[in-house]
Amino acid sequence: MKITIFYLYPDLMNLYGDIGNIIALKKRIEWRNIECKIEEITLGQKPDFTKADILFLGGGQDRGQKIIEKELLSHKEEIKTLIEKGLPCLLICGGYQLFGKYFKTTDGSTINGIEAFDAWTIAGGKRMIGNIIIESPVFGRIVGFENHSGKTYLGNNISPLGKIIKGYGNNGTDGTEGILFKNVIGTYLHGPFLPKNFQITDWFIKQAIKYRYGQGINLLSLDNTFEKMAFHEAEKRAIYAKSLSI
Amino acid sequence: MRKFFAIIIGKILIKTIRFFNIGGGSALPGLLIEKIYPDILSNYSSNFFTKGIIVITGTNGKTTTSSLISNILEKKGFKVLNNFSGSNLPRGIISSIIEKTEISNKKKFDFGVFEVDEAATKILIPQLNPYIIVVTNLFRDQLDRYGELDKTASIIFEAINSNKNKQQIVILNGNDPLIVSYAKKINAKILFFGIEKTDYSVESVIDMKYCPLCNKELTFSPRFYGHLGNYSCLYCGFKTPEFDFCADSIKIQDDFSLYFKLNIKGYSKTYEINPLLFGFFNIFNITGAFSVLYSLNIEPEFIKTTIEKTKFVFGRMEKFTYDGKDILILLGKNPVGFAENINVVNFDKNQKTYLIILNDKFADGTDISWIWDVPFEKISKESLIVSSGIRASDMALRLKYAQIPTKNIKKINEIPRAFHESLNLTKKGKTLYILPTYSAMLELRKYLIKKDIIKTTQLYKI
The missing domain is CATH 3.40.1190.10 (Mur-like, catalytic domain)
Structure with a gap:
């Protein structure tokens, strides 16, 4: 058995340790004695997205997002079709914004997204920064660190990943954070997102196997003592530390 | 006026x-x-x-x-x-x-x-x-x-x-x-x-x-x-x-x-x-x-x-001896700094003991995600590591995913206790490598001065 992860534009879209998500996926796949292949997709390549079992796009600076806009749009239809078929995708921050409809940046220009789901982003003046806790109906409690000025708004028929317990989330006003659509998770959570929220890492692995091999399996259980310890420390920190915004 | x-x-x-x-x-x-x-x-x-x-x-x-x-x-x-x-x-x-x-x-x-x-x-x-x-x-x-x-x-x-x-x-x-x-x-x-x-x-x-x-x-x-x-x-x-x-x-x-x-x-x-x-x-x-x-x-x-006469600057590659062991403090404030420090330590080919201290106060940066950008994978697997500071558990988790066996990782949030534990793990004549973030370095130095382990409070020495 093998799982192939397409890591999109790692040299442009990797902020705040987002690579930790790739490390977490790879290790937890390998610890189950499953082969894991990381395919780094860079600009100018002609990737065959049907080969991907998981798609990952991290956060980037506005500059990075502008550079990959055109390239990503050229794969729009292919990626959207695969998402409808159940391709698991993890999209963090800038990556999340680019899979929505559009992102209006601070200088007034618009970066077009691939419209994989009904959400759009508008740059805000104030950066939303700090430890964050959300509660998800599917995954339970999730911890992370957010740092964004973009405000994302969700369409009527799209569900958020969870509701805010502590922090700002999608836009700082409606109490939601991220999206969960088919097997796609879009979120503002760095931290990085997966290592401490290991149940979501395992969910991705299971969805990837179901997507590729047509049936689910029970994953070998692992010792999660360190993961839980870090989760609780982050949760405690989110509750006691002040969020700062500049 | x-x-x-x-x-x-x-x-x-x-x-x-x-x-x-x-x-x-x-x-x-x-x-x-x-x-x-x-x-x-x-x-x-x-x-x-x-x-x-x-x-x-x-x-x-x-x-x-x-x-x-x-x-x-x-x-x-x-x-x-x-x-x-x-x-x-x-x-x-x-x-x-x-x-x-x-x-x-x-x-x-x-x-x-x-x-x-x-x-x-x-x-x-x-x-x-x-x-x-x-x-x-x-x-x-x-x-x-x-x-x-x-x-x-x-x-x-x-x-x-x-x-x-x-x-x-x-x-x-x-x-x-x-x-x-x-x-x-x-x-x-x-x-x-x-x-x-x-x-x-x-x-x-x-x-x-x-x-x-x-x-x-x-x-x-x-x-x-x-x-x-x-x-x-x-x-x-x-x-x-x-x-x-x-x-x-x-x-x-x-x-x-x-x-x-x-x-x-x-x-x-x-x-x-x-x-x-x-x-x-x-x-x-x-x-x-x-x-x-x-x-x-x-x-x-x-x-x-x-x-050529300037010795060191305040916690940045500061070296001293205590309890028959050499101690080297290498301040790291960001991914490249930490990566460089890991490289420096790797010049020592022996089995090594580390004390890594991760704080997330304002002076350190409150977001500790960056530790996943640091190639901790380059630390040799048989190293003994004490992980300390406010976010000691996050650091311990990072090390686990860098394939350091969990039995070689000890988590102790309090810095003084972590210092003594890591010192105990260091053999006589060998070096203890301390990799702290900024506020952790200040906290550690304050303790070391209080205990007379290091004498100087000077910023630099000539």
């Missing part, structure tokens, strides 16, 4: 705070005076320093570069005021000035040498109007404070353009493409320093792979530290500038000691430098400091010999 009050109040506050030992006495008085007398800095900058102010900003190397400069100027007989005891925010600089000033406001110092926080340049440069500004490098550091790297760069260079000092000299790290891309936008004399050639490179995440001018991929030959290197853009012609001060023929020995040659443009003589400071990054710090001092007409021979 307001000024008179401000100074008196400030002085009383500093003394009181020190007397009752309720803090360093640096932030609060400055903060208060800023409120009472907001023009204090611009007033002082023009009257107080007869030969001018030097500002050092950038992500890494601020403290080391400014201490080298300050120190060598003092050895040369100048009166220098610096902000080592204060913070690098406006309040810290105000406090440093107030503490040393007399109410009569007679001219007192030749030079002010201030390290300035990147974001604070916006406020401080137009007030201090420095004669020389150094930008050391721009890495992803404490991004939670500044947002993104591009934004930090534009803040700094807008600040430089707001400097009212017509004589201003701007000294830039020519190996940093982001910094160099802003050079054309500055109306001032610019000097570049950097490294010409080296085989040495730090494997680390690169912040900037694309040309800052045209967004096409940059070619590096080679890239030696994060995105610092010799670069060229095959599309628009952007490339490493010609250096005014450059280091080459670099050698790093097994005991970390450095050797390199320093060349000055238009000057046939080369200076061989054998510094006591070690670690690759100090080549940048030394070359940067050299550029400033040379521009101030200090004789190169004097700069060289004084640099």
